[in-house]
Amino acid sequence: MRFLPFLISGICTAGLVVALNTQLPAGGSKTPRLGYFLSPQLGFWQNAEPVNTSFDGNVKLPNLNGKVDVYVDDRLVPHIYAENDLDAYYVQGYIHAKFRLWQMEFQTRVAGGRLSEILGEERLPIDRMFRRLGMVYGAEQTLANMEKNPEMKATVEAYAEGVNAYISSLQPQEIPFEYKLLDYTPEKWTPLKTYLFLMFMSYDLTARGATADLQMTNARNYFGFDDFDKLYPNVQDSLDPIVPRGTDYLKPAIVPVAPASKDSLYLGKTANSSTALLPMVPDKDNGSNNWVVGGSKTKSGRPILSNDPHLGLNLPSLWFEVQIHTPTHNTYGASFPGSPAVIIGFNDSIAWGVTNAGRDVLDYYDIKFKDSTLSEYWYNGEWIPAKHRQEVIRIKGKPDLVENIAMTVFGPVMYDKAYKNVSTEGKYLAIRWTAHKAGTGLQTFYKLNRARNYDDYLGAISQWECPGQNFAFASKTGDIAIKQQGAFVARWKRQGDFIMPGTDTSYAWQGIIPVEENPMMYNPIRGFVSSANQMSTDSTYPYYLGAASNFPLYRGIIINRKLAQMNQITPEDMQQLQADNYNVFAEYARPVLMRYLDETKLSADEKKYIDILKNWNLRNDPGARGATVFKSIWDSLEAQVWGDEIKKANLPLPKPDASTLLESLLRDTTFRFADNINTPGKVETIYDDLAEALKKAVPHLKELQAANKLEWAVMKDTKVNHLLKIPALSRLHLPIGGGEHIINATKETHGPSWRMIVQLTDEIEAYGVYPGGQSGNPGSKYYDTFVDSWAAGKYYRILFLQQAAAAKHERVKWHMTFTNS
Amino acid sequence: MKKTITAIVLTGFLAYVLGIYSTIPWWCFVFSSLLVSAAVHQRPGKSFLSGFLGLFLLWVVLAFMKDAANEHILSTKVATILPLGGSYLVLILVMGVVGGLVSGLAALTGSYLRK
Numbered sequence A: 001m002r003f004l005p006f007l008i009s010g011i012c013t014a015g016l017v018v019a020l021n022t023q024l025p026a027g028g029s030k031t032p033r034l035g036y037f038l039s040p041q042l043g044f045w046q047n048a049e050p051v052n053t054s055f056d057g058n059v060k061l062p063n064l065n066g067k068v069d070v071y072v073d074d075r076l077v078p079h080i081y082a083e084n085d086l087d088a089y090y091v092q093g094y095i096h097a098k099f100r101l102w103q104m105e106f107q108t109r110v111a112g113g114r115l116s117e118i119l120g121e122e123r124l125p126i127d128r129m130f131r132r133l134g135m136v137y138g139a140e141q142t143l144a145n146m147e148k149n150p151e152m153k154a155t156v157e158a159y160a161e162g163v164n165a166y167i168s169s170l171q172p173q174e175i176p177f178e179y180k181l182l183d184y185t186p187e188k189w190t191p192l193k194t195y196l197f198l199m200f201m202s203y204d205l206t207a208r209g210a211t212a213d214l215q216m217t218n219a220r221n222y223f224g225f226d227d228f229d230k231l232y233p234n235v236q237d238s239l240d241p242i243v244p245r246g247t248d249y250l251k252p253a254i255v256p257v258a259p260a261s262k263d264s265l266y267l268g269k270t271a272n273s274s275t276a277l278l279p280m281v282p283d284k285d286n287g288s289n290n291w292v293v294g295g296s297k298t299k300s301g302r303p304i305l306s307n308d309p310h311l312g313l314n315l316p317s318l319w320f321e322v323q324i325h326t327p328t329h330n331t332y333g334a335s336f337p338g339s340p341a342v343i344i345g346f347n348d349s350i351a352w353g354v355t356n357a358g359r360d361v362l363d364y365y366d367i368k369f370k371d372s373t374l375s376e377y378w379y380n381g382e383w384i385p386a387k388h389r390q391e392v393i394r395i396k397g398k399p400d401l402v403e404n405i406a407m408t409v410f411g412p413v414m415y416d417k418a419y420k421n422v423s424t425e426g427k428y429l430a431i432r433w434t435a436h437k438a439g440t441g442l443q444t445f446y447k448l449n450r451a452r453n454y455d456d457y458l459g460a461i462s463q464w465e466c467p468g469q470n471f472a473f474a475s476k477t478g479d480i481a482i483k484q485q486g487a488f489v490a491r492w493k494r495q496g497d498f499i500m501p502g503t504d505t506s507y508a509w510q511g512i513i514p515v516e517e518n519p520m521m522y523n524p525i526r527g528f529v530s531s532a533n534q535m536s537t538d539s540t541y542p543y544y545l546g547a548a549s550n551f552p553l554y555r556g557i558i559i560n561r562k563l564a565q566m567n568q569i570t571p572e573d574m575q576q577l578q579a580d581n582y583n584v585f586a587e588y589a590r591p592v593l594m595r596y597l598d599e600t601k602l603s604a605d606e607k608k609y610i611d612i613l614k615n616w617n618l619r620n621d622p623g624a625r626g627a628t629v630f631k632s633i634w635d636s637l638e639a640q641v642w643g644d645e646i647k648k649a650n651l652p653l654p655k656p657d658a659s660t661l662l663e664s665l666l667r668d669t670t671f672r673f674a675d676n677i678n679t680p681g682k683v684e685t686i687y688d689d690l691a692e693a694l695k696k697a698v699p700h701l702k703e704l705q706a707a708n709k710l711e712w713a714v715m716k717d718t719k720v721n722h723l724l725k726i727p728a729l730s731r732l733h734l735p736i737g738g739g740e741h742i743i744n745a746t747k748e749t750h751g752p753s754w755r756m757i758v759q760l761t762d763e764i765e766a767y768g769v770y771p772g773g774q775s776g777n778p779g780s781k782y783y784d785t786f787v788d789s790w791a792a793g794k795y796y797r798i799l800f801l802q803q804a805a806a807a808k809h810e811r812v813k814w815h816m817t818f819t820n821s
Numbered sequence B: 001m002k003k004t005i006t007a008i009v010l011t012g013f014l015a016y017v018l019g020i021y022s023t024i025p026w027w028c029f030v031f032s033s034l035l036v037s038a039a040v041h042q043r044p045g046k047s048f049l050s051g052f053l054g055l056f057l058l059w060v061v062l063a064f065m066k067d068a069a070n071e072h073i074l075s076t077k078v079a080t081i082l083p084l085g086g087s088y089l090v091l092i093l094v095m096g097v098v099g100g101l102v103s104g105l106a107a108l109t110g111s112y113l114r115k
Helices: A001-019 A034-038 A085-111 A119-133 A135-147 A150-168 A176-183 A190-206 A209-223 A225-231 A261-265 A443-450 A455-461 A554-566 A571-578 A583-594 A602-615 A625-649 A658-668 A685-704 A712-716 A787-791 A803-808 B002-020 B026-039 B043-068 B073-081 B089-112
Strands: A058-060 A068-073 A080-084 A285-292 A302-311 A320-326 A329-335 A344-347 A348-356 A362-367 A375-378 A381-384 A387-395 A398-405 A414-415 A428-433 A469-475 A480-485 A520-522 A527-531 A719-722 A731-734 A750-752 A755-759 A765-769 A812-819
Touching: A001 A034, A001 B026, A001 B089, A034 A176, A034 A480, A034 B089, A068 A085, A080 A085, A080 A803, A085 A119, A085 A176, A085 A261, A085 A329, A085 A812, A119 A135, A119 A387, A119 A398, A135 A150, A135 A190, A135 B026, A190 A209, A209 A225, A209 A362, A209 A625, A261 B089, A285 A375, A285 A469, A285 A480, A285 A554, A302 A344, A302 A348, A302 A469, A302 A571, A329 A443, A329 B043, A344 A443, A344 A755, A362 A812, A375 A765, A398 A414, A443 A455, A455 A469, A455 A480, A469 A527, A480 A527, A520 A571, A527 A554, A554 A571, A554 A583, A571 A755, A571 A765, A583 A602, A583 A658, A602 A625, A625 A658, A625 A685, A625 A712, A658 B089, A731 A787, A803 A812, B002 B026, B002 B043, B026 B043, B026 B089, B043 B073, B043 B089, B073 B089
Parallel strands: A058 A812, A080 A320
Antiparallel strands: A068 A080, A068 A812, A285 A302, A285 A348, A285 A527, A302 A750, A302 A755, A320 A329, A329 A344, A344 A348, A348 A469, A362 A428, A375 A381, A387 A398, A414 A428, A469 A480, A480 A520, A719 A731, A755 A765
16 A cells, blocks of 8 residues: 555545535635535436426325325416315425425525525624514414414415425435525425415515605604605695595594694604614515406406516516315415415406505604613603513524514514614614514415305405405406405504604504405496505595505506596406506606706707607607606606705605606696705706706716617616526516506516406406416426516416316326325 | 456446435545545556546436436526536536546545555
């Protein structure tokens, strides 16, 4: 034996193995363990799914009560036929896991503040935010509440059992791609994770207030209430509410009384200030469209329901299509991987769809603690003890971090001396949020899956609490309805727009609005109902809905205008409407721009772009250059008008809404915020602002044009990002029009996440599409199958089949059976 | 030459068999490559080459089979992430060299076990 060479080459071998078996730092993140990742028998190659994979199979599941047949169609949609409900949810859990396991787990890790555990300390700010927001606390409350409901407990547990059955069937080389990339392994699914996921939806749809309330407080302090009220007004002249103006409302059961100190302490200048901002803020345009046209307006004489929820666009998609058939119900629709049942869909008798209500259900209270131990706080004239909650955050490669969160009568203390920034110094802000209430979880959807008529629908949604939604409804018997439902706070005007004093009950919530007082419409004479996140009522509704900036205005206007004009409607008409790119905001705004523009003073370049603007057909179609010109000039004008005020405040302020500037200009030509406060002795008018805005927009437009980016879709550059934002796993540069204020609400990374149209004829005629694919595996050809159709505004005809028909349908490609033994 | 071919085939075969057991680490073939080189005695240079080629060929063949059935969907994405210009051929080559080097070094080590 040659000892020295043996030793040297042995050490080299070991060294190379260690290097290839370690995650190495690479540009802010880490590489996979390369040896493992590249190994053909263990690594990513195992996730390269053959394009002709068969999904046939016989699966043995312990504790299954009967036999379950799953027919998988050519789009990889499973049609589940079970002999009882729990078996169906068991198998739904298994199938969700089979196609979407990594995503399911990742999303609940985000919601539960557990990203640092797998990604290291750079994710700590987001983890801390979610822990301190009380996400785990809220999920635990709902879990405990639903444990008392035998039906829902069994449902969520059967689902978890299905997920876990799949996880334990996995060989190490079969775990999803992203686990290998990030180097961790799947963990057991639990009912709490289902509730954590639902908590994430509550966050996404109602927690903008956690940032907005702080910014609004800054704005009120900086401008004073009177100016604040002009910049962030509570009226929208052009509002077309969900429930039409002039509707009579019930006499309110609760008359919220504003505290005596409201004007001085709350709206005045003496109140507290803050610049606290969160590391992650839900998108302002998290919203949606839904509408139902009644039989009087359709060609078939039966209702047609349409829904497209606007959310962040991701791969794998938030949605997964499924049909669930049991002796109690036969339901099809979009489900959430991570949760049993169908969330948006239809059954043999009815269809339903949801949009976000946008109501303010999250407030801050300023708490006075005796000392920094946070053990006692001042409430109604005495010191009362605070409970504490420990949130342990595990961090990859580092010691744990423990968040010690004081719990008050209002809720968890999100901001304290351990979680603060410059201007929350010394402040203790507790969060009161309806999502912390022990909720009903999935019960509403569970019941909607089984609803047969209008009464069932009302009964199902009456228990829904958070996030508040506009539930649209249609039945085969011809009923149509919409109702805004949730646990909504009975507010006095402006209550909760700003941080509120928390030393006594005077600013506390005074009740939740009774369910029967929530805005609704049932079989209206006009023949349609709709919602697009606008204010649900006019100002005669006896409760304050929350700041107007929560409620986008324009999609509602154009949807109602179009629906009112349309007759003899077909599902194809509804498809075209969902994908419609008409910009009603520009319809109002362009004449205002032209009115304030002195065309005699334009340079040659300016004139060229103004001509494009004038000749534009007001549609944000993919190739529209006018849409880009309009947006550039409008954005530049907003910056010109608001920029000076906002910059001088030196605090994060909310940007006034587009509707505020537009309606101010429509109302008043001597708009005083037009003046640039940085030029003393000179009073700029809106004419000056627009001339200046154009001067600044034109070089930008020339740059875009030089780079061939003047066409709207190219400029907007819509993409569907992978959840880890890895470009190679995302779909980039999609040729799709639309945008803010437009029915086709597709922005850069946000838009219609599921489009569905259901005509309630005897044999239901339904269409659907979402920007993703049924498989979450980037190595599957089904990973992004629907993206191009979605971008083109095309739909798939949905297969809604009885079992016998499914067994021999030409589009059904595979058959899986699940048995006990 | 005969010895070299025997060593290459044995190295690849044993690594493949070990790879079937997915609960053991990916690098367990270092032991089989070392033993093959100790058993089939060659000069160090040839041992390294046999060890290298045995694993290189095994991994490249396995990857090509997976990749062809997948029509390069995943390999193209991985070759963009790593980053290798999105070329599945470069990816497969790099992978083969990585595995080959580990195995070759193990075989080199094994060759020094005998005089």
